[in-house]
Amino acid sequence: MASDEAGSDGGGDAVRYEVTAAGVAVVTLNRPDRLNTWGSDISSGFYSAMDRAEADPAVRAIVLTGNGRAFCAGAHLGAMATIGDSLGGEDADGPDVSKIVGERHPHFLTTLRKPVIAAVNGACVGIGLTHALMCDVRFAADGAKFATSFSRRGLIAEYGISWILPRLVGLGAAMDLLLSGRTFSADEAARLGLVKDVVAPDRLMAAAMEYAEDLAAHCSPASLAIIKEQTYGDAERDVVDASARAEKLMGESLLRPDVVEGIVSFLEKRPPNFPVLQEGL
Known part of the structure; x- marks a missing residue:
């Protein structure tokens, strides 16, 4: 398995990139100390890794996961505080939220020509959930927790989640999850159709890789x-x-x-x- 790292802002290991002999690129969010919360370091490394996988003819499928206890536990609050400093200022355009999200919105995953499989290893919240939903197929570790959280932070349904979530679970269930912002389990996510399978944590990557390798070998x-x-x-x-x-x-x-x-x-x-x-x- 070839391995490399991608990132910026002095954090060269914010995203790990590996390619298996079977033609599967594994992209790992790698800020476990802050539960892989989304910031400029992760976003730049993430885009670089996805572009690299998309351009590599040897790569036929992509698996996205997180290192540690979380897949991605939402936006990095330190970055959010920086953005908040611009509220009430003279900038007529308002806060520059692109400093958190990065140069692309999560829906760019749907435009990739290669299938993207999310292996949700832990907390999957806010923009982390939006990215997971924009992947084509999702596996989850038993015990993983999910939440939109936006209404509980004074935010809105961000960056396309109001488009993708109703298409995956139906309007009624989507409204429940978006309006309440409540936390729900991997088992409920499976019942709603958000994830394909819930597996033991130590089996998560094996299950996602088996699926991705089957696509790479037979499709x-x-x-x-x-x-x-x-x-x-x-x-x-x-x-x-x-x-x-x-x-x-x-x-x-x-x-x-x-x-x-x-x-x-x-x-x-x-x-x-x-x-x-x-x-x-």
Whole structure:
């Protein structure tokens, strides 16, 4: 497993980056002393790691997790205090919250061409929850706790969580979680459909990696990229447009070698050998 670190602001280990021989990039938020709370050091390292995984043709799936007792326990309060200093000042545009969030909003994860699997190892709160929900599939450790928390901090449903949460759990459950800001368990998250599986903490990474490695070994990178774009894009389209676009994409897929390899490998009862993801899909 190749390993590297990414970060800024003098914190070169804010995010760890590793790639396995199976083609899975593992991105680890690495500020366990502050429960991996989101700040500029983590955000810059996170974007760098995700860009690196997206650009690497050897990477076919990404696993995102946290080091220590938390996945990401919300925004770094020290950074929040700095932002708060600008309240009531002369800046007509208000506080610069981008100093916390960074250059991109969490929904950029939905635009990646490669599947992103969250391995939620502990507290997953606020912007940490938003990032986890923007991943494509989630596993959680037994005992992990979740919360939106925004209403209990005088905040609003931030950075796309009001878009993604109702699509995952339905409007009624989303309103409960957003309005109350209450803490809920990994088991409840599974019942609501927020996480695929709840596993013992010492099995979490194995479960997430097994899933990611199965995608890497048996799924066409082109198919994964297009299915992601379809699924998130179709949320904004009506069924007629979505169906017509799917027909067009199906015709294009039949021209790629992935289809031949998928069928032949199935008939020959062997693992597929799909080509790497090409630019322009």
